[in-house]
Amino acid sequence: MRAVHFGAGNIxxxxxxxxxxxxxxxxxFSDVAAGLVDAIxxxxxxxxxxVGDGGTDTVVTGFRAINSAEDPEGLVAEIADADVxxxxxxxxxxxxxxxxxxxxLRRRDPDAAPLQVMACENAIGATDLLRQExxxxxxxDWGALAGRAVFANTAVDRIVPGxxxxxxxxxxxxxxFEWAIERGxxxxxxxxxxxxxxxxxxxxxxERKLFTVNTGHATTAYLGAQAGIERISDALADxxxxxxxxxxxxxxxxxxxxxxxxxxxxxxxxRSTILRRFANPALPDTVWRVGRQPLRKLSRHExxxxxxxxAAERGLDVDALxxxxxxxxxxxxxxxxxxxxxxxxxxxxxxxxxxxxxxGLDAAHPLYDAVRDVFAARVVEVSxx
Numbered sequence: 001m002r003a004v005h006f007g008a009g010n011i012x013x014x015x016x017x018x019x020x021x022x023x024x025x026x027x028x029f030s031d032v033a034a035g036l037v038d039a040i041x042x043x044x045x046x047x048x049x050x051v052g053d054g055g056t057d058t059v060v061t062g063f064r065a066i067n068s069a070e071d072p073e074g075l076v077a078e079i080a081d082a083d084v085x086x087x088x089x090x091x092x093x094x095x096x097x098x099x100x101x102x103x104x105l106r107r108r109d110p111d112a113a114p115l116q117v118m119a120c121e122n123a124i125g126a127t128d129l130l131r132q133e134x135x136x137x138x139x140x141d142w143g144a145l146a147g148r149a150v151f152a153n154t155a156v157d158r159i160v161p162g163x164x165x166x167x168x169x170x171x172x173x174x175x176x177f178e179w180a181i182e183r184g185x186x187x188x189x190x191x192x193x194x195x196x197x198x199x200x201x202x203x204x205x206x207e208r209k210l211f212t213v214n215t216g217h218a219t220t221a222y223l224g225a226q227a228g229i230e231r232i233s234d235a236l237a238d239x240x241x242x243x244x245x246x247x248x249x250x251x252x253x254x255x256x257x258x259x260x261x262x263x264x265x266x267x268x269x270x271r272s273t274i275l276r277r278f279a280n281p282a283l284p285d286t287v288w289r290v291g292r293q294p295l296r297k298l299s300r301h302e303x304x305x306x307x308x309x310x311a312a313e314r315g316l317d318v319d320a321l322x323x324x325x326x327x328x329x330x331x332x333x334x335x336x337x338x339x340x341x342x343x344x345x346x347x348x349x350x351x352x353x354x355x356x357x358x359x360g361l362d363a364a365h366p367l368y369d370a371v372r373d374v375f376a377a378r379v380v381e382v383s384x385x
Contacts, residue, residue: 001192004028004079006097007088008036008065014048014171015158016086016120018060019179023192027063028078030100039169040065046168050175051282072100079104084116084191087130088156091123098133105134105148106141115149116191118181120156122214124206124301127153152182155206157213159277161285172284176277180205204260207307208267211252212274215303215324219245220278221291222327230286236279246275247320255311294331295338300360304328305371312367322374329378343382351376 003020005012008029017027031037040046041064048058068075079085079101087097101117108115119126131151135142158177163170183190183198190198199205217232223244224235236242253267297303308321329346333339345354355361355375361368 001084002026002028002078002082003084003086004030004075004082005086005088006030006068008033008040009088010160010163010171010173011088011120011158013046013060013169014160014173015156015177015179016088017063018048018058019177019193019195020084020086021060021062022058022194025084025192027060028082029063029065030068030075030078031065032067032069034067034070036169037065037067043169047170049170049172051172052175052280055175055282068100075100076103076107079115080107082115083113084118086117087119087121087126089121091119091121091126091129094119094121094126094130095133098130098137101130101149102134102137102145105145108148110148112148113189114147116186117149117151118154118191120154120179122156122210124203124210125153127151150185150187152185153202153206154182155180155202155209157209159217159280159283159285161283162289164284174277174280174283176273178209180209204256204262207260208256208262208270210303211256211307212249212267212271215252215307215321216245216249216271216274217278217290218297218303218328219248219324221287221289222294222324222331224287225291225333226327226330230288232285232287232290233279233281233283235287236275242275244320244323245278246271248324249274251311251317251320252307254316255307255314258314258316259310288333288335291328291331291339292333292336293338294328294336294342295358298325298328298358305359305361305367308371309361309365309367312365312370318367318370322370325371326374326378329375330381346375346379346382351379354379 003025005017008031021027045059045061050056066075119130156179159174179196181196181198182202183200220232220235223241229235249271256262257264304325308318311318331339332343352372355372359371
């Protein structure tokens, strides 16, 4: 069995690639970073180090890498004969992944089992997005190609911090992970992924993860940065920050219970688990890594505005989520392009125009006035600085 994975970075090697290896797949990593590709091809093994309670070391073998920028034909050939394709590249990069997958489907033996495609991204319906990109590129040809692949959405969760510069291709991760996958598209031919669980309705799992893990992680990062704290674990050691993060997650849990009928006690236990993971002192994670790309994280269907908008529509509390939005607006990292752009726009644009443009909310939405006020307060702070 062969799996082609787009994105040979830390998540690709330390999470998705690891589980595919454990499922018995020959691993082919695809990446455009020449140095990383060369390092992978120069090694015959790498180790995934789990740090924290219950952590173990796992050696991964049976892999190689291909530079998709330098050898696009080789990549297409690998996909055409593969059993599984996965991604961990970021939702905005999926449109570039679509082209080689489409070319591979055109070459794939029509009698072969369908290629199993799963986008493992921090986004709702990421595989649907990838599938639509492929369909749009195929045009009228899609009808003849549709049976050569199946597409399943997934929800993935594992904290993989920034790695030491001298760490080679080894990866440090937390012990906890979750990979939920739609069952339906596969029929009776399920992919071999130990530790993953297949579910009939993925939406509650995706939103529980995004609105707890991603919302909580980013809230911790932005509040920590405001307080001048460097590490995520140290930020949660601050009682005030910990209470604010917990309050934000109580609000998202209230939405999840109302929307999906999830059990409040189980959600409370899930929140507790998530906060313990963030507080793991063995993970060398920083507020700057977790907080990067604030404009994306403040967009309409992301980890703050997404749950807050739905909560406001139901008349639920959103005060703590708005505090997190304010902290995100204050995130000022000269090394992060989106942070630089956000701070520039706060200095040069009107608060109501900027609030609508960044969050995607219009004036008629029940959350809009409160969000606009948070933007206005930050504009005043920036102007006074």
